[in-house]
Amino acid sequence: MSSRERILDAAMEVFAQYGYRRTSMDQVTEQAELTRQAVYHHFKTKRELFRATVEAFHAESHEIAVVAGLEREQAGATLAEIIAAQIDARMRFILECLEEMPQPEELLSERQSQASDLIQSFTDQTAALYTETIERVCRGRKLSLRENMTAADLAR
Numbered sequence: 001m002s003s004r005e006r007i008l009d010a011a012m013e014v015f016a017q018y019g020y021r022r023t024s025m026d027q028v029t030e031q032a033e034l035t036r037q038a039v040y041h042h043f044k045t046k047r048e049l050f051r052a053t054v055e056a057f058h059a060e061s062h063e064i065a066v067v068a069g070l071e072r073e074q075a076g077a078t079l080a081e082i083i084a085a086q087i088d089a090r091m092r093f094i095l096e097c098l099e100e101m102p103q104p105e106e107l108l109s110e111r112q113s114q115a116s117d118l119i120q121s122f123t124d125q126t127a128a129l130y131t132e133t134i135e136r137v138c139r140g141r142k143l144s145l146r147e148n149m150t151a152a153d154l155a156r
Helices: 003-022 025-032 036-042 046-074 079-099 104-141 151-155
Strands: none
Touching (some): 003 025, 046 104
């Protein structure tokens, strides 16, 4: 595991335990078992670290959704079951993470205020996943969508 990955893992744990406001870079440094210099080499500020943590969290939830969908697809599930598996896997991951946090509201609030631009990117990424899944399954199983409906329309 790289130093950056160690820092992000440590930051996720510390942010989850203490929230954004009560988390310090020193706590993250200690949790990552790295020097202060190593942490600041990768992340100049707590805000920068938080945004990177939000990105890593969403990347992990996205990957979990991709894997769940592919597993259902390979098992011969219907298109609706595949999309439902993607949604279910992502939501379960998010909810499990939130359940472990003493005060998830503060982190969600900080996420909204500090990373709203990222949230739109994650929303677009999720829509792209559903669109790609719909297109791939329709192509592979020779399915057709209703007239005047695109995979992107259905994904939305």
